[in-house]
Amino acid sequence: MAITSANQLELLQTAEAVAREKMIDPDLVIQAMEDSLARAAKSRYGSEMDIRVHIDRKTGNATFTRVRTVVEDDAVENYQAQLTVKQAEPYLANPQVGDEIVDQVPPVELGRIAAQSAKQVILQKVREAERDRQYEEFKDRAGTIINGVVKREEYGNIIVDVGRGEAILRRNEKIGRESYRPNDRIRAYVKDVRRESRGPQIFLSRTDPQFMAELFKMEVPEIYDGVIEIKAVARDPGSRAKIAVISYDNSIDPVGACVGMRGSRVQAVVGELQGEKIDIIPWSDDQATFLVNALQPAEVAKVVFDEDAARIEVVVPDEQLSLAIGRRGQNVRLASQLTGLDIDILTEEEESKRRQAEFNARTKLFMDVLDLDEFFAQLLVAEGFTNLEEVAYVDLDELTSIEGVDEGTAEELQTRARENLEAASRAALENARALGAEDSLIQFEGLTPQMVEALAKDDVKTLEDFATCADWELAGGWTTQNGQRVKDEGILEPFEVSLEEAQTMVMTARVMLGWVDPTEMESAEEAEVTEDKEAGV
Secondary structure, three states: OEOOHHHHHHHHHHHHHHHHHHOOOHHHHHHHHHHHHHHHHHHHHOOOOOEEEEEOOOOOOEEEEEEEEEOOHHHOOOOOOEEOHHHHOOOOOOOOOOOEEEEEOOOOEOOHHHHHHHHHHHHHHHHHHHHHHHHHHHHHHOOOEEEEEEEEEEOOEEEEEOOOOEEEEOHHHOOOOOOOOOOOEEEEEEEEEEEEOOEEEEEEEOOOHHHHHHHHHHHOHHHHHOOEEEEEEEEEOOOEEEEEEEEOOOOOOHHHHHHOHHHHHHHHHHHHOOOOEEEEEEOOOOHHHHHHHHOOOOOOOEEEEEOOOOEEEEEEOHHHHHHHHOHHHHHHHHHHHHHOOEEEEEEHHHHHHHHHHHHHHHHHHHHHHHOOOHHHHHHHHHOOOOOHHHHHHOOHHHHHOOOOOOHHHHHHHHHHHHHHHHHHHHHHHHHHHHOOOOHHHHOOOOOOHHHHHHHHHOOOOOHHHHHOOOHHHHHOEEEEEOOEEEEEOOOOHHHOOOHHHHHHHHHHHHHHOOOOOHHHHHHHHHHHHHHHHHOOO
16 A cells, blocks of 8 residues: 555545544544554664654645754764764754754555554554543543443443443442343442553442432532532441531521422432432531431430540440441441441440449559558549549649548558559569560650560560551551451550550650651651641641
């Protein structure tokens, strides 16, 4: 096939037809043709040559040129496509590095193999252009709902025709036991759009919590307009869900707006979600109030919030326990997802028993250690004292304010408490040394003898061992395994060492050992302070 006047116009017509079919820019197709012709010319004139082809966009005339670039004397790597300034003097008046010498070469005739190769190049370029077009079209649709038609099923995954491309709905993203047949219409949430070598991959979901949020946005005009905002969503797909909403207009009830007249709005969402029961609850800035709402329909008697552990204890009447927990723990699990808190649910009877057990344990501690009678020990516990440290180091006035305790008695109590604490520290220190704890760890500021003993029992015996610990290994934390939150016990967790304190101690140890530059630690602290200020903390 020669590039002659007979087929020049045909080139443009072919490019136009391919571009129209694939819905891409015709110029991209022509560029692909230019590349394929250039590759064919290289096979004729030599692969080392820089052969370029230009197809006139109006006439279809193809021009073949050989290009040689002027480079530095010591930069010549390809003598067929590069030449030095001196070598370029016969061709250019005042050659400079970067100049190009362009010579026209005769057009090539494409044999059968060359034509096939050119066709492959064109097809490849067109496919790449088509993939780029699809990716650009769908990348901005991530996080929205899309309608499509089921094409086929592959190993439980549904392939969906979404217009100018195909998307996949994985079997774990389907609600319950949903099944689809070819040509069924389907509505799903665009969870992710990725650019991959085989083309853009569009991943759909019907189980994602945001799918339900987007459905409400479609059904409730106030949400679409921003008058009502969805603050949190938690789902057990196909079974039950909770959605927290807030209204920025005092005249509009957010729950009522989402429910609609006779439940029309929420029923439209329920119908799309295969009958999933939805609890719509008002959102609140106060975490305790929000949690009480989230546990609906159960009634809550009392809420105890532990900020340090991000845990919350909920006390419910005995007859409300099963309702608060829900079938297979569903209600409390969804409430936990909605609030981001770990929730412990106790009945009033269980809480009473636990508090009584704590009261008795503290009473016995004060009786045994401080040599007090039961009445006096109970009096200390009732006044809020929970451990020996509080008795030993509290201001004397707080002890003398207790009825029946004079200054002499208060001093005696503090003396006994301090002596016991000092004896316990000496015993812990001796035990730590016996376990192999070295002075570098024992003398580290911030570690008590009891902490050193606990570390030594866990085979952390030197400052180097301590410096290799992660903060969560010391303070404890939570990890997610198979969708369940699992507690990681920290070595120093019984001593109420926070994650931040553990991180500071570990970094200090690394600085002392010369593993970390002190300026890096200061920079990290300054960055943390800046982040806190920006967050309004």
